[in-house]
Amino acid sequence: MSLRLYNSLTDKKEPFEPLHAGRVGMYVCGVTVYDRCHIGHARSLVVFDTLYRYLRYKGFEVTYVRNFTDVDDKIIKRANERGISTAQLSEENIAYFYEDTDPLGILRPTHEPRATAHISEIIRLVKTLEEKGFAYEVDGDVYYAVSRFPEYGKLSKKNIDELKSGARIAVDERKRDPLDFALWKASKPGEPAWDSPWGKGRPGWHIECSAMSMSILGETFDIHGGGKDLIFPHHENEIAQSEAATGKPFVRTWVHNGFVNIHAEKMSKSLGNVLSIQEILSRYHPEVLRVFLLGAHYRSPINFEETYLDSTRASLERVYRILEEVDGWLADQGETGKADLPAEVDGAVRAVEAAMDDDLNTPKALGILYPMVHTLQRLAQSAKDKGDPAPGVIRAVREAVGRMGELFGVFQTEPRAFFAHQNRLDRKKLTLSPEEIEAMIAQRAAARKNRDFKTADAIRYELAQKGILLEDGPQGTTWRVKA
Numbered sequence: 001m002s003l004r005l006y007n008s009l010t011d012k013k014e015p016f017e018p019l020h021a022g023r024v025g026m027y028v029c030g031v032t033v034y035d036r037c038h039i040g041h042a043r044s045l046v047v048f049d050t051l052y053r054y055l056r057y058k059g060f061e062v063t064y065v066r067n068f069t070d071v072d073d074k075i076i077k078r079a080n081e082r083g084i085s086t087a088q089l090s091e092e093n094i095a096y097f098y099e100d101t102d103p104l105g106i107l108r109p110t111h112e113p114r115a116t117a118h119i120s121e122i123i124r125l126v127k128t129l130e131e132k133g134f135a136y137e138v139d140g141d142v143y144y145a146v147s148r149f150p151e152y153g154k155l156s157k158k159n160i161d162e163l164k165s166g167a168r169i170a171v172d173e174r175k176r177d178p179l180d181f182a183l184w185k186a187s188k189p190g191e192p193a194w195d196s197p198w199g200k201g202r203p204g205w206h207i208e209c210s211a212m213s214m215s216i217l218g219e220t221f222d223i224h225g226g227g228k229d230l231i232f233p234h235h236e237n238e239i240a241q242s243e244a245a246t247g248k249p250f251v252r253t254w255v256h257n258g259f260v261n262i263h264a265e266k267m268s269k270s271l272g273n274v275l276s277i278q279e280i281l282s283r284y285h286p287e288v289l290r291v292f293l294l295g296a297h298y299r300s301p302i303n304f305e306e307t308y309l310d311s312t313r314a315s316l317e318r319v320y321r322i323l324e325e326v327d328g329w330l331a332d333q334g335e336t337g338k339a340d341l342p343a344e345v346d347g348a349v350r351a352v353e354a355a356m357d358d359d360l361n362t363p364k365a366l367g368i369l370y371p372m373v374h375t376l377q378r379l380a381q382s383a384k385d386k387g388d389p390a391p392g393v394i395r396a397v398r399e400a401v402g403r404m405g406e407l408f409g410v411f412q413t414e415p416r417a418f419f420a421h422q423n424r425l426d427r428k429k430l431t432l433s434p435e436e437i438e439a440m441i442a443q444r445a446a447a448r449k450n451r452d453f454k455t456a457d458a459i460r461y462e463l464a465q466k467g468i469l470l471e472d473g474p475q476g477t478t479w480r481v482k483a
Helices: 039-057 073-082 086-104 119-131 160-166 205-217 228-246 277-281 286-294 306-333 343-357 362-386 391-408 415-427 434-449 453-465
Strands: 004-007 012-015 023-028 061-066 135-138 141-144 181-186 201-203 221-227 251-257 260-262 302-304 468-473 476-481
Touching (some): 039 061, 039 221, 039 277, 086 286, 201 205, 221 228, 228 251, 286 306, 302 306, 306 415, 343 362, 343 391, 362 391, 434 453, 453 468
Parallel strands (some): 221 251
Antiparallel strands (some): 135 141, 141 181
């Protein structure tokens, strides 16, 4: 089955056929670097990282471009509030971006352009639009004339009259039409500025993505992605300015991910319910957040609740305990010959691929992958008990689980490292110190040695009530925090 993606431009699933056989050009709108990333950013990043992974899995050579907006009204305002330069603020938040997203397993794109590094391309594009009659200058500002582009609104499915009556449009009497938007802004005192044919100024928000994407991927490319909130006006404006300049289709397939709601409410700064990636990762292993975000179809809204993360964590911990057990057994087997996958596992792999081919249906694919892990456990147990199947088969199944997990950026951590990471986070929430817990474990060990099982059980119960689970093994008793 070939990959099918839902195209926001046509409002239907379409077979994905790249412009150039075997090669894909993909541009995804990145963050405006005035603050740290939140869970809404995380969803878009994880969705398009997963698409990137799957395209490569399908054998495509992918040129993936994701930008940084590093000059913008919000950046200027925040920098002025802090008394630092916009460049300093941008560098600081780009560093935070990687600090927040690298743990999530977000692969680095092929290119990560910054708006300020593409000023010359932006100016050339604005000049072209002006020369073709799609832009006009007023007092150093340059505006795009929306009425000159008859297809304006084709992505958002709104006509110009609807947009004029319903859109939130900045009031500026110098514009010929309320819908016209800024391509270039004349600089104000204290703002970053570059020389241009219209005087010193800086780019508008929309023009930068057109200039950066086309300079790297060409005038027409395969996939443009971002959150649904970008459909209007940002992506609508990108289409208008790009196609007016080139006379060619801008993007073949538009892909948009749904919103994240917090406790059934839309996430917004005005409601004070913006949840940062940093905050979530202070409590949960990054793979927990990743699985949670992929547990809903990318086009659907997803509702964030702490209980959902707890449930995801518990499921992921069960998987890692199975992998830990199987990996330990395989290590004891030494070298094993290569073997084919059992038919049921090979069929599961094909089913995962079919789900992903169907517009990146990650919930369905994960619903197939988790039983694959339990099949691995069952086969490994049979090999231990009966010697059938051979260890080579178990290794082949284990590798298939890892390979499928890599599509989603999960099951990629060594099991002991996974539990150690989560345990470190959990210990920060304990009401008992590690020393107090170890002392109680020692008291329990002494009680058991004296066959005082009532006291030993009471200590185990007391610790369990405080969220501490004990695990007895050949090397003694260890403890972990209950999920």
